[in-house]
Amino acid sequence: MSFVDLQDARLVYGGGGGTLAIENASLSIARGEFVAIVGPSGCGKSTILKMVSGLLPPTSGLVAVEGQRVLQPRKDCGIAFQNPTLLPWRTTLSNILLSVEIAEEHAKKYRRDKQPYLDAARDLLATVGLLGFEDRFPWQLSGGMQQRASLCRALIHQPQLLLLDEPFAALDAFTREELWQVLQSLYDKHRFTVILVTHDLREAVFLADKIYIMSKRPGRIVNETKVDMKRPRTLEDCFAPHFVDMVHDLRARIGRELEAA
Amino acid sequence: MSGAPQTSDPNIGAPAAPASVARNFERVLPWAAVVGMFVVWEIVCIVFDMPPFVLPRPTVIATTLVKLWTPIMRHTMYTLWTTLIGFGLAIVFGVALGIVVGAWRVVYNGLYPVLIGFNSIPKVALVPVLVMWVGFGPIPAVLTAFSISFFPIVVNVATGIATMEPEMRDVLRALGAKKHQILLKVGLPRSLPYFFASLKVSVTLAFVGSVIAETVTGNRGVGYLMVDASSRFDGPVVFAGLLVLSFMGVGLYLVFAEIERRTTGWAHRGQDSA
Numbered sequence: 001m002s003f004v005d006l007q008d009a010r011l012v013y014g015g016g017g018g019t020l021a022i023e024n025a026s027l028s029i030a031r032g033e034f035v036a037i038v039g040p041s042g043c044g045k046s047t048i049l050k051m052v053s054g055l056l057p058p059t060s061g062l063v064a065v066e067g068q069r070v071l072q073p074r075k076d077c078g079i080a081f082q083n084p085t086l087l088p089w090r091t092t093l094s095n096i097l098l099s100v101e102i103a104e105e106h107a108k109k110y111r112r113d114k115q116p117y118l119d120a121a122r123d124l125l126a127t128v129g130l131l132g133f134e135d136r137f138p139w140q141l142s143g144g145m146q147q148r149a150s151l152c153r154a155l156i157h158q159p160q161l162l163l164l165d166e167p168f169a170a171l172d173a174f175t176r177e178e179l180w181q182v183l184q185s186l187y188d189k190h191r192f193t194v195i196l197v198t199h200d201l202r203e204a205v206f207l208a209d210k211i212y213i214m215s216k217r218p219g220r221i222v223n224e225t226k227v228d229m230k231r232p233r234t235l236e237d238c239f240a241p242h243f244v245d246m247v248h249d250l251r252a253r254i255g256r257e258l259e260a261a
Numbered sequence: 262m263s264g265a266p267q268t269s270d271p272n273i274g275a276p277a278a279p280a281s282v283a284r285n286f287e288r289v290l291p292w293a294a295v296v297g298m299f300v301v302w303e304i305v306c307i308v309f310d311m312p313p314f315v316l317p318r319p320t321v322i323a324t325t326l327v328k329l330w331t332p333i334m335r336h337t338m339y340t341l342w343t344t345l346i347g348f349g350l351a352i353v354f355g356v357a358l359g360i361v362v363g364a365w366r367v368v369y370n371g372l373y374p375v376l377i378g379f380n381s382i383p384k385v386a387l388v389p390v391l392v393m394w395v396g397f398g399p400i401p402a403v404l405t406a407f408s409i410s411f412f413p414i415v416v417n418v419a420t421g422i423a424t425m426e427p428e429m430r431d432v433l434r435a436l437g438a439k440k441h442q443i444l445l446k447v448g449l450p451r452s453l454p455y456f457f458a459s460l461k462v463s464v465t466l467a468f469v470g471s472v473i474a475e476t477v478t479g480n481r482g483v484g485y486l487m488v489d490a491s492s493r494f495d496g497p498v499v500f501a502g503l504l505v506l507s508f509m510g511v512g513l514y515l516v517f518a519e520i521e522r523r524t525t526g527w528a529h530r531g532q533d534s535a
Contacts, residue, residue: 054435055435073437075435076437077435079431079432080432081432085428085432087447087450088527089527089528098433099436102433102436102437102438103436103437104437137527
């Protein structure tokens, strides 16, 4: 039984005569699976994330998580965007703890005893390489460091489901590759289910178990590719023929998709 | 960090010296400008032999201030109180309305034209109406100060809340956050710099409001003092009133600028770290 299910999900923005953003999208993701969604820009990749998290209910069709229909925000998703959106008046640590101040399941426990959460936050910070920066303010951190903190905020409440919307798109190539490895080690440690939206094919192949390709708007899922590479993957793997072939193949498929329309 | 002790560091002493001289010069400059303005004013009055009811000399104004200190202060305190009461009301109602307008798009769309219309009325035109409603005394001044300083507060608080990044809202909503939680954790803190910026503007506007009302209806306050003196062609007293008003305005501005600096330093990062 799959953890996340979309069946013929369709989404129209702006009511009756609005724009058709997603058409008959179907996908299924197993618990603990790392899935990437790639596709041309404006194809509605982010809309899929919004439907899965319940921020945006589908116009028709089914969106289900854990076998339950998603009709409202799910309360246990972790989300990170391209923009780290840390609050400038909070320190790194307190930005991360924002999630447990809000999430119903943790808010009371956090108020009663902060220590376990402080420990968990420090543990996450250590994994992403930000230990020692707890008391810095976001504007004292580099873009890559802010994105690391944003990942920690998305994970501190131990979500089942991590939704990433082009989280590394604004970073330089070296920082981006470093953060792939950070994300991979977080994933290895906690085994949450991940949906990563990206337009970077190397990123998708490096991180995901399964890659969905979306068509141009209105977005449909047009292809599903398994990535059969063992973990942990290293940057060295990015230059292996198998890896390069896979990226090449994905690129060709997306190219055909762009021409077809 | 004040500039002086920097030169005590032997390592940076020598090369830093010209920079610190420049910085000291920059610090002295505003004071020099004020003193310079008064000196030029004095000289112009003497050279062109200005009659005091047109433009009294600063030294004459100063003498008048000292001589009439007690009555002038009585009027000043009166103006200060009416201003601050009106300003306080503007803060209370401005923040409340700003939150409502900023947090609910429907209210924003519905109320904005009304607010703009209200704000475009010249506030001096309100004074006769207020007199008709509540008569003379301090209340028209308080209400004029309130009505003139209210709008910037509403607009700024509302802007601060309404310009929250949609991604931030999504992050919190995906955690199951209620509207009031988003407002409390993100909306209100992020509107604080806007709020304090509006206070600096509003407090000076509040003065404009109360003094305008006093000049039209009052029998007390600096505005009344000046109108009364000008009807007697008593130039030094008129200008003494002006001077007192500008001191009060600058003083209150500085108070709120300091509060702003202490509470929302994160919004002005990097400006004094150089």
